[in-house]
Amino acid sequence: EYEEKTGRAHRPLSPKQNVRKNLDFEPLSTTALILEDRPANLPAKPAEEAQKHRQQYEEMVVQAKKRELKEAQKRKKQLEERCKLEDSIGSAVLTWNNEILPNWETMCCSRKVRELWWQGIPPSVRGKVWSLAIGNELNITHELYDICLARAKEKWRSLSTGGAEVECEDAGFSAADREASLELIKLDISRTFPNLCIFQQGGPYHDTLHSILGAYTCYRPDVGYVQGMSFIAAVLILNLDTADAFIAFSNLLNKPCQMAFFRVDHGLMLTYFAAFEVFFEENLPKLFAHFKKNNLTPDIYLIDWIFTLYSKSLPLDLACRVWDVFCRDGEEFLFRTALGILKLFEDILTKMDFIHIAQFLTKLPEDLPSEEFFTSIAAIQMQSRNKKWAQV
Amino acid sequence: AMTADGAGAAPRGSPEASLDPDHLYNVLFVGDSHVGKTSFLYRLHADTFNPHLTATVGLDYQIKNLVVDNKRFALRLWDSAGQERYHSITKQFFRKADGVVLMYDITSEHSFSDVRYWLSCIQEGAEDGVAILLLGNKTDCAAERRVPTKEGERLAEEHRLMFYECSAASGQNVSESMVSLIRLLKAHEDKLKNKAEEVPKPPQKKKGCCW
Numbered sequence: 173e174y175e176e177k178t179g180r181a182h183r184p185l186s187p188k189q190n191v192r193k194n195l196d197f198e199p200l201s202t203t204a205l206i207l208e209d210r211p212a213n214l215p216a217k218p219a220e221e222a223q224k225h226r227q228q229y230e231e232m233v234v235q236a237k238k239r240e241l242k243e244a245q246k247r248k249k250q251l252e253e254r255c256k257l258e259d260s261i262g263s264a265v266l267t268w269n270n271e272i273l274p275n276w277e278t279m280c281c282s283r284k285v286r287e288l289w290w291q292g293i294p295p296s297v298r299g300k301v302w303s304l305a306i307g308n309e310l311n312i313t314h315e316l317y318d319i320c321l322a323r324a325k326e327k328w329r330s331l332s333t334g335g336a337e338v339e340c341e342d343a344g345f346s347a348a349d350r351e352a353s354l355e356l357i358k359l360d361i362s363r364t365f366p367n368l369c370i371f372q373q374g375g376p377y378h379d380t381l382h383s384i385l386g387a388y389t390c391y392r393p394d395v396g397y398v399q400g401m402s403f404i405a406a407v408l409i410l411n412l413d414t415a416d417a418f419i420a421f422s423n424l425l426n427k428p429c430q431m432a433f434f435r436v437d438h439g440l441m442l443t444y445f446a447a448f449e450v451f452f453e454e455n456l457p458k459l460f461a462h463f464k465k466n467n468l469t470p471d472i473y474l475i476d477w478i479f480t481l482y483s484k485s486l487p488l489d490l491a492c493r494v495w496d497v498f499c500r501d502g503e504e505f506l507f508r509t510a511l512g513i514l515k516l517f518e519d520i521l522t523k524m525d526f527i528h529i530a531q532f533l534t535k536l537p538e539d540l541p542s543e544e545f546f547t548s549i550a551a552i553q554m555q556s557r558n559k560k561w562a563q564v
Numbered sequence: 565a566m567t568a569d570g571a572g573a574a575p576r577g578s579p580e581a582s583l584d585p586d587h588l589y590n591v592l593f594v595g596d597s598h599v600g601k602t603s604f605l606y607r608l609h610a611d612t613f614n615p616h617l618t619a620t621v622g623l624d625y626q627i628k629n630l631v632v633d634n635k636r637f638a639l640r641l642w643d644s645a646g647q648e649r650y651h652s653i654t655k656q657f658f659r660k661a662d663g664v665v666l667m668y669d670i671t672s673e674h675s676f677s678d679v680r681y682w683l684s685c686i687q688e689g690a691e692d693g694v695a696i697l698l699l700g701n702k703t704d705c706a707a708e709r710r711v712p713t714k715e716g717e718r719l720a721e722e723h724r725l726m727f728y729e730c731s732a733a734s735g736q737n738v739s740e741s742m743v744s745l746i747r748l749l750k751a752h753e754d755k756l757k758n759k760a761e762e763v764p765k766p767p768q769k770k771k772g773c774c775w
Contacts, residue, residue, distance in 0.1 A: 356647060359598045359619075366616035399597065399647045400621040436649055475622030475653065484618060527640045530625035 261294050268297040276304050289500050290546075292493045299411035305499035306420050314415040317387060324386030327354060353397045357385045364402040365488070371406055380409050384418050391422060398434045400479035401425070407483045407495065429503035433478050444478075445470045447564045448507045454556045455511050459518050466526040470510075473533040477510055485536050490545060504554055504561040512549030516540075585629065585638035589749045592657055594682055595667035596675040597646030600701040603732035604667065605643055608742060613733045620645045622653060630739075632746050639742070651685065658689030663749050667699045668716075670729065671708040676700075676715070683723060693756065695748045700729040703736055 210217055217225070267288065272279050279285050293301050331354060361381050364371045371381050384405045389397050404424065408417040425434060432440035448470050453460040476485060481498065483491045498505045513536065514521065521529055554561050593601040597619070605626050606614045624643040629636065642661070644654040658664070666682050668675040679698065686696060700716045702708075713729055720727030726748055730737035 356597055363617065363619045366618060396649075398649045399619050399645055402619070403621075434649075436652055438652065471653070472623065472625075476624075479621045484621065527625055527627045531627065534624050 264288060264291070265294045265296055268294065268301065273297065273300060273304075280304070286500065290497060293496045295411070295492075298492065298496070299408075299413075299416070302408075302411060302495065302499050303416055303420055306423050308419055308423055310419075310423055310426060312391075312419045312422055316391075317415045317418045320387035320390040320418075321383050323390040324383070327390070328386065331355075353389060354386070356399070357382065357389070357397050357402070360399060360402045361385070364406045368488075371402075377406070377409055380414050380417075381405055383414065384409065384421060387418055388422060388425075392425075395425070395431075395434055398436075398479075400476075400484075401434070403480040403483040407481070407488075407491065411492075427503065429478070429506070433475075441471070444507075445474065447561065448474065448510065450556050450564050451507065451552075451554060451561070452511060452514070455552050456515055456518060459514055459521060462522050463529070466529065468526055468529055472530050474510060476534055478506055481506065482509060485534065487538060487540060490540060490542055493542070493546070507561070508552050508554055509549055511552045512545065515552060516545055516548040585636040587635065587750060587753065588638045588640065589662040589746070590640045590642065590660055591663040591665060591745070591749075592642045592644065592654075592661040593665045593667065594644050594654060594685070595646060595665075595699075596669070596672070596678050599646065599667045599669040599672070599675050600732045601643055601646065601665075601667055604699070604701060604730070604738060605641055607732045607735055607738050608641075611735065613735075615733075622650065623657070628742070630742065630746060632743050632750075635750075637746050637750075639746070655685060655689050658686060658694075659691065661690055661694060662752070663695040663697065663745055664690060665697045665699055665745070666725075667701055668711070669702050670700045670711045670716075671702050671705050673710045676711045676719075679719060693752055695745065695752050696723075696725045697741060697745045697748070698723075698725040698727045699741060700727075701732060703729050704731040704733045 272285055272288075289301075361378060362372045364381065366372065369375060370377045372378060381402065385397055385402060388395075388401070388405075405417065405421050408420050408424075411417075412420060424430060429444065431437075432444065449460070452463075452470070481491070482494050486494065494505070494509050498509075501508075513533070517532070521532065524532065556564060593605065595601055602617050602620050602624065603613065605624075606612075606617060608628055609626055620643055622645055626641045626643065628639045628641055630639065631637070642657060644650065644657070664686055666679060666686070668679050670676075683696075686694065698716065698720045700711060700713070716727055716729065719725075726744060728737050728741040728744070730741055732738065
């Protein structure tokens, strides 16, 4: 019996290959089940039973065929959608490259461009658009980056040789502090997007990330390295060359909202949270009341989201789309995104208590549906009693 | 005798997650960056070691249900970011903690010497009767050990702390230390209750039940 079974399991392999095309086949999953005749050493099947088995088998085949057909249709549809998506990305790339980027100053605020921008910037032009949108108010040049990096490297060297004569040019920050911060960068690099396996020791972008963070601590010793920065730098590295990533990084962190958070300016942070709550109540009054009742303050979930610009809590492709519109609309969009997340999960969140909400919001589901997510963000109104975000 | 189940793993809204525990405690995890706070919590929750965890930014949250001495306990675990810049954020939460787990890394003298700093933060910010557990993590890295067990014990004795050495990587003493912490928290709670009963008219101060 064993031989018969294995024999049958092997045989259908070749028919199966042409089956893919015309779907007229015996599904593989059922073939091992047919045993028309019993082995010779056993009494033969009664005719009635044999008939019954044949019938059962045929029913199974029909079901399996139906299933396969359905799956084939689904695959075809997915493929079509994919092609359509790729086409639209392709045409978007052309529009960005040929029309928008060469005429950035005049076009960047036009309605058409803003709409295309909302759809998500194609990855191949993303870095360029981000750079242009973030700008370079600080006038950082590639040379300045090289200088900062050289200084950082010097410090690493003096640290590793155990040199106690770390210079004291930046008053107010002890050598021990500085040392701890440089040490921390090293530890955190490997803890940045660990599943991508590109920033880890020996990975292709390990040194790049190290360089940018190190150079930044020399460029802005008053801010230094703060946990969360490594995620921002990593996302930029994925889309820009090293020096340009550094320029974008420094300018991005120089924005008022980022400065307030990375310097942990409690007063300003509270102002941001309070403004956020105004729009929270306006947009989602029920959930707002539920959060209030559970003493769930915005700092519980906003800190992680704002510090890492969602790159840690959202799937990376979605995070990049959030960054796209953040570059277009500024800090307001970070808080709008937060409300979009709360709106998307409003029903689930209303049923949870404090700790489960906190747990849920700091570890968002990995299969977040992107279209629904952006629809949900789009539905958030950033106007409260005729006041806009900046006014609140 | 102990059974453990992570409510985090249970499907949302399952009866188990909504099951009313007999006792509920808030526990805050503090200690220097990279000593293994998040790894410890991951081990407690999933009973495996995850070497690919990211640095905590701000705070993370987890709930853990345990049955100890035939009573159901729910621990609300607060995982904090270790970097100094974040300490002012962490400090706001000391006040709300029933227990604090202060962790250092036995392969890092620096993290051990910072324990005193953390203790002063706790003294400053937490309620008087807060239960403190001192944990020396990474016992699996025996070859790189820089802090002898004796020193941990001495420090714990000096400050009257509960003390364990553990390993999030191997799982050693992870549940054991939590069970001991729960017993300590329970004893504290009982003591507070007795006190309240002794005093004829205690000022009815409602302790914030949810926070």
